[in-house]
Amino acid sequence: MSGTERMMTPSLRKQHERCADCGIRNRAVCSYCGPQELGLLDTIKFYRSYDPGQEIVAAGEQTDFLGSVVEGVVSLSKTMPDGRRQMVGLMFASDFVGRPMRPIAPYDAVAVTPVRLCLFNRGRFERLLKDTPVLEKRLLEMTLDELDAARDWMLLLGRKSAREKIASFLAILARRAASADNVDADDGFFFDLPLTREQMADYLGLTIETVSRQITALKKDGVVEFPDARRCRVPDFVALLDAAGEDSDGGMID
Amino acid sequence: MSGTERMMTPSLRKQHERCADCGIRNRAVCSYCGPQELGLLDTIKFYRSYDPGQEIVAAGEQTDFLGSVVEGVVSLSKTMPDGRRQMVGLMFASDFVGRPMRPIAPYDAVAVTPVRLCLFNRGRFERLLKDTPVLEKRLLEMTLDELDAARDWMLLLGRKSAREKIASFLAILARRAASADNVDADDGFFFDLPLTREQMADYLGLTIETVSRQITALKKDGVVEFPDARRCRVPDFVALLDAAGEDSDGGMID
DNA sequence: GGTTCTCATTGACGCAAATCAAGTGGGAAC
DNA sequence: GTTCCCACTTGATTTGCGTCAATGAGAACC
Numbered sequence: 001m002s003g004t005e006r007m008m009t010p011s012l013r014k015q016h017e018r019c020a021d022c023g024i025r026n027r028a029v030c031s032y033c034g035p036q037e038l039g040l041l042d043t044i045k046f047y048r049s050y051d052p053g054q055e056i057v058a059a060g061e062q063t064d065f066l067g068s069v070v071e072g073v074v075s076l077s078k079t080m081p082d083g084r085r086q087m088v089g090l091m092f093a094s095d096f097v098g099r100p101m102r103p104i105a106p107y108d109a110v111a112v113t114p115v116r117l118c119l120f121n122r123g124r125f126e127r128l129l130k131d132t133p134v135l136e137k138r139l140l141e142m143t144l145d146e147l148d149a150a151r152d153w154m155l156l157l158g159r160k161s162a163r164e165k166i167a168s169f170l171a172i173l174a175r176r177a178a179s180a181d182n183v184d185a186d187d188g189f190f191f192d193l194p195l196t197r198e199q200m201a202d203y204l205g206l207t208i209e210t211v212s213r214q215i216t217a218l219k220k221d222g223v224v225e226f227p228d229a230r231r232c233r234v235p236d237f238v239a240l241l242d243a244a245g246e247d248s249d250g251g252m253i254d
Numbered sequence: 255m256s257g258t259e260r261m262m263t264p265s266l267r268k269q270h271e272r273c274a275d276c277g278i279r280n281r282a283v284c285s286y287c288g289p290q291e292l293g294l295l296d297t298i299k300f301y302r303s304y305d306p307g308q309e310i311v312a313a314g315e316q317t318d319f320l321g322s323v324v325e326g327v328v329s330l331s332k333t334m335p336d337g338r339r340q341m342v343g344l345m346f347a348s349d350f351v352g353r354p355m356r357p358i359a360p361y362d363a364v365a366v367t368p369v370r371l372c373l374f375n376r377g378r379f380e381r382l383l384k385d386t387p388v389l390e391k392r393l394l395e396m397t398l399d400e401l402d403a404a405r406d407w408m409l410l411l412g413r414k415s416a417r418e419k420i421a422s423f424l425a426i427l428a429r430r431a432a433s434a435d436n437v438d439a440d441d442g443f444f445f446d447l448p449l450t451r452e453q454m455a456d457y458l459g460l461t462i463e464t465v466s467r468q469i470t471a472l473k474k475d476g477v478v479e480f481p482d483a484r485r486c487r488v489p490d491f492v493a494l495l496d497a498a499g500e501d502s503d504g505g506m507i508d
Numbered sequence: 509g510g511t512t513c514t515c516a517t518t519g520a521c522g523c524a525a526a527t528c529a530a531g532t533g534g535g536a537a538c
Numbered sequence: 539g540t541t542c543c544c545a546c547t548t549g550a551t552t553t554g555c556g557t558c559a560a561t562g563a564g565a566a567c568c
Contacts, residue, residue, distance in 0.1 A: 463547080
């Protein structure tokens with residue numbers, strides 16, 4: 001059985017109902033609409049937009065809000081005193097940004113693409129959290145998911161070669177696209193590459209030059225194609241997982 | 255003002271009350287005794303011991319228990335198909351092991367030193383969790399702390415040199431020792447080094463040879479001393495932070 | 509059209525850490 | 539004592555990635 005066939009299981013094709021309140025695709029996953037029945041948070045929410053490259057919060061800054069990514073991509077990154085930078089989080093639509101009970105941000109949050117956030121007043125949100133165990137449980141689940149992602153990322157940073165890092169990153173994006181969109185896997189996986197080379201380098205613990213070289217190499221080997229500058233096609237997902245140094249079994253199973 | 259002086263603030267010297275039920279030093283931090291007043295979990299807890307090197311759970315295995323580390327050190331690590339290994343977690347006394355609502359372990363958990371765990375039946379613990387928001391909140395806090403640690407670790411893995419990695423790791427242990435024990439900072443910081451070179455290499459994304467060489471170099475530079483094979487002394491914490499590539503301001507402030 | 513951005517690619521070179529390979533020291537068993 | 543075993547150290551060599559530098563390709567603007 002080929003990996004392409006595997007990826008066409010119904011669980012990957014399911015369409016999510018879009019949340020009417022905040023625009024997030026999967027209402028059940030939306031961090032504030034999901035947990036409660038009829039918009040408990042409606043009275044304290046507001047929206048804010050950011051341009052690509054715009055700083056949302058700086059490391060060490062006090063934040064008076066928490067929220068969800070409605071659309072766009074947000075990066076979280078840490079910077080060393082001498083300027084070396086490492087991305088430590090990459091948030092997409094429906095991801096929760098900001099840490100309850102932790103008003104000081106330990107990293108910079110920057111808009112990668114045009115971003116729209118749905119925000120809540122921190123104090124009011126935390127008070128609501130106290131009386132809404134189901135919301136707390138949702139946050140715990142999301143935090144556990146982030147921790148899982150962080151640990152996979154640590155394996156990538158500590159033990160993978162530059163080529164494997166790039167392939168792993170593309171596999172993450174391909175997986176995301178496969179579970180979010182209605183994919184026609186017969187023709188491979190298409191997805192947008194929202195990051196610049198520099199941002200990818202920050203994500204992967206590499207330099208832009210190495211990122212560029214390894215992408216060129218993967219193209220040469222037919223593992224990925226770039227029909228458009230910012231659009232990527234993966235003809236064979238199993239080949240990509242192989243290049244990522246990952247077990248091809250279970251890659252798309254949920 | 256020197257960094258050594260800074261580290262003698264009262265908050266670093268405070269002694270914690272030891273939990274009478276499970277032996278964990280700080281009862282307020284103990285993941286199950288802390289949240290409720292009189293041992294709600296007492297009826298479902300049991301203890302288990304492990305020898306150094308002994309596997310607690312294997313990646314992919316289903317776990318029927320959750321719990322706290324009572325004493326000893328537990329490592330969590332991921333292994334690639336070809337055998338490359340990266341540690342992704344290091345748990346000490348009072349840390350929570352196992353993930354609620356996630357019965358399949360995504361990594362190996364191994365006893366580094368002799369370990370004693372206080373365990374709870376998973377099903378019963380999760381049922382209790384549902385009715386005990388304060389316990390859930392405690393778990394959320396601990397998960398957020400782990401996520402913070404994971405993100406610092408990602409910066410280490412992605413951007414630090416071998417020397418900086420070693421120094422950072424020793425600084426983490428020194429900080430732990432300083433906040434847990436009654437430290438006499440006048441004579442520097444003493445702490446045990448519970449890991450072998452191989453385990454340190456797995457933690458830091460290095461090889462044993464590189465770990466060995468960099469420790470030798472740090473000894474030669476007077477940043478650390480090893481009066482005993484497994485005992486470490488840091489004469490000047492600021493010098494260690496400097497070698498770690500970290501800002502020496504705020505290193506020990508909580 | 510040209511100029512000036514920014515982002516990406518490609519090449520030449522150097523170095524830090526991995527790899528390969530001995531060699532050391534210390535503790536346990538006998 | 540001797541032997542074995544293990545963790546650790548040290549040295550020689552290789553290599554993957556970083557660094558430095560030049561070039562290319564669009565997009566925005568005058």
